[in-house]
Amino acid sequence: MSALTDSPAWQALLAHHREIEPLHMRDLFAQDTMRFEKFSVRSSGLLLDYSKNRITEKTMELLSTLARQCGVIEARDHMFAGDHINSTEDRAVFHVALRNRSERPMKVDGRDVMPDVRAVLNQMRRFTEAVRRGEWQGITGRPIKTVVNIGIGGSDLGVIMALQSLRSYQRDDLSPRFISNVDSSHLVETLRNLDPETTLFIVASKTFTTQETMLNATSARSWLVKRLGSEAVRKHFVAVSTNEEKVADFGIDPDYMFPFWDWVGGRYSTWSAIGLAIALVIGMDKFEEMLEGAHAMDEHFRTAPLENNMPIIMALLGVWYANFFGWSTHAVLPYDQYLTRFPQYLQQLDMESNGKRVDLQGRPVDYSTGPILFGHAGTNAQHSFFQLLHQGQQDCSMDFIGVANNHHPLREHQTILLSNFLAQTKALMLGKTEEEVRAELHAKGMGEAEIDKIAPHKTFPGNKPTNSIVLPLVTPFTVGQLLALYEHKVFVQGILWNINSFDQWGVELGKELACGIVPKLMGDEEIMNEDASTAGLLRYMKRLKKEFI
Numbered sequence: 001m002s003a004l005t006d007s008p009a010w011q012a013l014l015a016h017h018r019e020i021e022p023l024h025m026r027d028l029f030a031q032d033t034m035r036f037e038k039f040s041v042r043s044s045g046l047l048l049d050y051s052k053n054r055i056t057e058k059t060m061e062l063l064s065t066l067a068r069q070c071g072v073i074e075a076r077d078h079m080f081a082g083d084h085i086n087s088t089e090d091r092a093v094f095h096v097a098l099r100n101r102s103e104r105p106m107k108v109d110g111r112d113v114m115p116d117v118r119a120v121l122n123q124m125r126r127f128t129e130a131v132r133r134g135e136w137q138g139i140t141g142r143p144i145k146t147v148v149n150i151g152i153g154g155s156d157l158g159v160i161m162a163l164q165s166l167r168s169y170q171r172d173d174l175s176p177r178f179i180s181n182v183d184s185s186h187l188v189e190t191l192r193n194l195d196p197e198t199t200l201f202i203v204a205s206k207t208f209t210t211q212e213t214m215l216n217a218t219s220a221r222s223w224l225v226k227r228l229g230s231e232a233v234r235k236h237f238v239a240v241s242t243n244e245e246k247v248a249d250f251g252i253d254p255d256y257m258f259p260f261w262d263w264v265g266g267r268y269s270t271w272s273a274i275g276l277a278i279a280l281v282i283g284m285d286k287f288e289e290m291l292e293g294a295h296a297m298d299e300h301f302r303t304a305p306l307e308n309n310m311p312i313i314m315a316l317l318g319v320w321y322a323n324f325f326g327w328s329t330h331a332v333l334p335y336d337q338y339l340t341r342f343p344q345y346l347q348q349l350d351m352e353s354n355g356k357r358v359d360l361q362g363r364p365v366d367y368s369t370g371p372i373l374f375g376h377a378g379t380n381a382q383h384s385f386f387q388l389l390h391q392g393q394q395d396c397s398m399d400f401i402g403v404a405n406n407h408h409p410l411r412e413h414q415t416i417l418l419s420n421f422l423a424q425t426k427a428l429m430l431g432k433t434e435e436e437v438r439a440e441l442h443a444k445g446m447g448e449a450e451i452d453k454i455a456p457h458k459t460f461p462g463n464k465p466t467n468s469i470v471l472p473l474v475t476p477f478t479v480g481q482l483l484a485l486y487e488h489k490v491f492v493q494g495i496l497w498n499i500n501s502f503d504q505w506g507v508e509l510g511k512e513l514a515c516g517i518v519p520k521l522m523g524d525e526e527i528m529n530e531d532a533s534t535a536g537l538l539r540y541m542k543r544l545k546k547e548f549i
């Protein structure tokens with residue numbers, strides 16, 4: 001047994017789970033009309049209603065005790081103090097400094113990083129304003145109309161998600177495109193019909209060594225040079241990186257390198273200059289509003305008492321289902337088309353951060369860590385996988401994200417969208433008993449034999465827990481709040497599980513092996529020193545490739 005599973009707080013929760021397991025939320029709501037008031041919390045216009053969970057007040061007390069026992073508050077303070085909490089890489093985890101909108105200094109290794117942060121924000125402002133005003137021009141003197149972000153993972157997912165979410169803030173004459181996959185189709189299809197004279201490439205890479213990004217950047221540069229000559233590179237390529245030397249080697253003017261720092265983790269870097277494409281497309285003011293939103297959530301996380309702290313509550317509920325109910329999946333379901341990419345973004349944030357198997361001391365853990373996360377926008381998702389959520393045999397915890405207002409004045413659409421949002425969480429909680437189904441069918445005049453046949457299929461168990469997160473409107477501010485909420489939730493879960501949420505060694509092995517396979521794919525030598533499956537696949541692919549060519 002690990003120290004965690006053996007601990008008093010964990011053991012108390014195990015015993016409490018046996019009391020809660022048989023209870024139905026239907027009855028909990030019938031017994032207590034104040035559940036919404038008791039189990040909801042607000043922060044700067046954002047609401048979390050967690051009353052539709054399989055919890056009582058005692059559950060929340062016991063979960064809070066677990067949080068205290070695991071040192072969540074101390075760990076949070078260490079993060080905000082710039083301590084090297086990423087222990088395997090010996091780094092601070094300080095993305096909160098990127099969106100610190102207060103006058104408070106933020107120190108790493110005794111040095112205030114805020115002057116550097118502000119200097120880069122100013123550099124971003126000068127550049128984005130020049131591009132947006134048409135003062136920064138391509139080599140032939142035409143203004144920029146398309147921004148192509150070349151990056152992958154943390155240098156792509158947050159930017160694409162934010163720009164998709166904030167599409168209504170985009171001007172018609174300046175639009176983003178993205179190249180991430182090393183598959184040439186991604187590059188070719190993205191560049192199709194693009195006018196090189198009005199295209200600006202951002203090579204976004206913290207290390208500037210990532211295989212996919214460097215190959216894509218090199219191919220994009222060839223595409224440009226072929227059309228406009230090598231002189232064009234300095235007017236059509238800028239970089240975001242921590243690696244000045246490599247940026248210069250690539251041929252990008254160091255004045256147009258936007259720096260950030262090793263204390264910004266890849267998947268936490270959207271707030272840094274990695275967000276340059278966001279600032280270009282929606283404007284620096286809007287980008288800064290996004291930082292404001294994240295800062296508001298940081299302040300909530302930093303100062304709200306544990307029992308009213310949104311990210312802590314969400315983290316604890318996740319642990320409740322993952323470790324005590326034994327559920328391995330978590331769904332995130334935004335009811336807003338602009339947030340369609342949000343679940344995909346969260347997959348990296350959550351699964352790369354908390355998909356870990358050893359604790360901070362390197363010992364294998366004897367409990368589940370990060371869940372498998374999936375999701376899609378409602379109402380579309382209702383017509384695909386919701387069947388399983390309502391009547392399947394697998395349970396999962398769920399976050400529904402509802403947005404009260406829409407940017408477009410088609411009121412009927414918004415009413416129907418919101419009614420579906422509300423109806424789904426209600427249906428998941430209440431379910432429908434066989435008696436109710438039978439009564440309904442009787443009232444419709446159906447015969448007994450037919451009712452016997454159909455009633456089990458129309459019965460819903462209910463008791464499926466959901467969080468409802470409600471925002472007033474999808475704006476830069478609320479998007480910033482929402483992202484920061486999930487970042488902190490993931491952080492708290494990492495503390496509870498005693499794992500390092502800030503490394504990602506799990507992605508290394510495949511990368512290493514791929515390097516060794518390249519020569520085998522390219523050469524004509526007999527395949528040696530491979531397992532039978534890999535060797536068989538290699539031979540088969542090489543044969544197909546030859547036939548193809």
Ligand code: G6Q
Nearest residue numbers: 153154155205206207210266267
């Ligand atoms: C995120 C990871 C990873 C990283 C990409 C791109 O936390 O570190 O997704 O962002 O591998 O790395 P570069 O920005 O260095 O190209």
